[in-house]
Amino acid sequence: MTVIQVKELTKVFKIPKKEPGLGGAVKGLFRPQYENKTAVDGINFKVEAGEIVGYIGVNGAGKSTTIKMLTGVLMPTSGSVRVLKRDPHRQRVENAREIGVVFGQRTQLWWDLALIESLNLIAKIYNVHPVKYRLALNKFTETLELGELLKTPVRNMSLGQKMRSELAAALIHEPRVVYLDEPTIGLDLIVKERIRDFIKAECIAKGMTVILTTHDLGDIEELCQRVIIIDDGRIIYDGPIETIKKKFGKFREITFETVEDVKALDLPEGAQMIPAEDHKVQIRFDRTISTASKVAGMVMNQIEVRDFSLSEPELSDIVRQIYNGALEREAR
Amino acid sequence: MTRYLNLYWYFLIQRLKVLMEYRANFILGASSTIVWQASSIAAVWVVMQKVSNLNGWNYDEVLLIYGLVTLSKSINHMFADNLWTLGRQYIRSGGFDRFLVRPIDPLFHLLADRFCQDGIGNFLVGMTLVIKSSIDLGIDWTPPRLLMLIVGVVSGGLIFIALNLITCVTAFWIVDSVPITRLVFDNHLFAQYPLSIYPKVINILLTWIIPYGFASFYPASYVLNRAAGDIAWLGPFVAALLLFLGYRFWQFGLKYYSGTGT
């Protein structure tokens, strides 16, 4: 069944126009001028039960605004949003009962309370049946390895411990729809893996519908079957993860710091030079075709290199590529 | 409704557990309010040793007024202290959104999230003053007087809460609502003494606009059989009206907040 349905959803903000300088500031106080900023521009999508959808975009693209409208925090300017057949804003309480939210950096746990106390309180708020609560608690204690953590207040937890606790708190009432906003930010790889495993096991097992917003492509690769990319308020891609994986998942980038500016280089197959700043050379290569050492070796044979670093392609780059790709395809 | 009461109780227990941990702070917080009040009262005592009455009110009668307003204030202090922090702690940080995503009333959540132990200090001071003055004055607590005591304190407390609510809602627009709340709240200091010592303007202010008078002077007047006491029975209606206005304004502010985000 369709769990989330978004039709022509639009959000326009009235931003006070700030004119520079003292005169502008004074003017702004007495006769404020506003300009409209369209954060979300008539987007449409449907999410079926049990889907895990990655909702990605650069900062300012409209991600958090969309999530806020989906969770009922923000009222749309126009269009409609239905979650489990309800308007999340108008039927706030009923909707809230069935959703779980993890707001990346902001914990929902009480700072000074031991984790178990926080969870008890949350269970009370969501009116979780004591038996079900017991079961869920035991399960999470095991799968999230909460053990000793239960007696620890949030203020004494590390980032990884906080996030594990956060997930337990968000899912303790068995929500049908889960919104995860940057759940792995700042975590080291091992903890990330555990979190991802947990999400996979728990949410898929219970048939929860998950909307995941993240900047971490690893999260997307591992968890999502489908990806929606939003840019400048509009959806520029909505499709299976496979396409993204095929197009970008295999790419790596090496950035070389050079002594001189370099215009062209001989590169192994599967590698190409992409635009970079002065005194920098950026190579993108397909790791199914070539390797980092091959590329680096070849480059360093030709030019003097001061330093280099290896990274995954940036989301903004992907977005740009998709945007351009989409345009190209339409032109054909 | 019972669910909310149940829930509040649970919030309260959790909060007290935390406060108990910081036991020293707990005691210090409660006692600091006591000390502050004691200072003011000591000053009044010293002065009234020299002059036996303040505009026709003797020392113990003044204490009764002071005690009543302190009791009312303590209700607000204990149960609604979190209102002050709406802007600085919840809206500014985005933490308020969490309230909107939970299946309970956000105003309830805001209030329940913090029981302030310092208010207990005020409560104790108020009780002590009322009891002491009542003994020294030999007040005969007939049923109407007893009723007035309870009605006066409770509606007084609600007036404090309602006024704080109204001013704190401005946080939805200006985030830091504390200066505005202070502007209204500090007027209760007038109500610690008999309103008759002030010029007409202030009397009108404290009776009809920022009606702290119903938390102190008027109930006291009634109990002491003074003329002004009759309108004391308006107290609960004034409180109800203000609470109603406060809640409507809150809903208005909430609508604005969810229309414009942060």
Added chain:
Amino acid sequence: MQTARRDLSIYGAFIGMMPKVFMAYQVWFWVGLVLNIISMAILVYFWRAIYNDTGTISGLGLNQTLTYILLAFIFMPLTSIDVVWEIGSNLREGTIIHHLLRPINFQGMNYAQSLGILGMRLLLQLPMAVVAVLLFGLRFPADLSTWLAFLVSALLGFTVMFFFNWFLACLTFYTTEIWGLGVLIEGMSFFLSGSLVPLVMMPEWIRTIVLSIPFAQALAVPVSLLTGITPLTEAPRVWLVQVLWILGMWLASSLFFKVAVRKITVQGG
């Protein structure tokens, strides 16, 4: 020319930011003023009602008392020295070492800082003073020698408070729950400084207690001089007492400070 223009635009950007900061500050400025007016109004009406038609109380007429009370209220900053409390946390965190390594007299630097802040605070009291004059008929003494006597006494009293707070701050090194102590003291200082009630009106035994705590030396004593409650002939004696207080407090605080510092340098804090 280029850099000059760029500097100007950066400067302009900062100036542009000012109104926002300025506005936030302004709100508290005006609100604070109103709150102070409320406090002053209560004091004035309270005392007027007390006097009613009585001539004098403890030898003070209504005007004298009102002048005293209002001036004590206006000069309240003389009793607050919060810069010193930083020392408490510095001691605990051990950052005090940095300060001590610098080739400046730490205590002296703090004193100068506190004095500067006091000056600023007193300046900010000006609007309140104006309101008091306009609304409540406050009359400042016109006599220059009275003012001089007051200023000397105020400075001495401030110095007493400085060392007293220094002493307390060292205390915080030994007890962590200092915040509570600070609030307690603040709560009592209003009364203990003699600003709610003129000293002469207090019963003997209370007056003795109040005079044995430093607060009175910072506010009640100087303001008494200013209002003429303490006649100018008494000024030298008053100053002497304050100087003795300073010596006592200075000794106590310096000792305590040395002990606390040694504890950190030896134990690592």
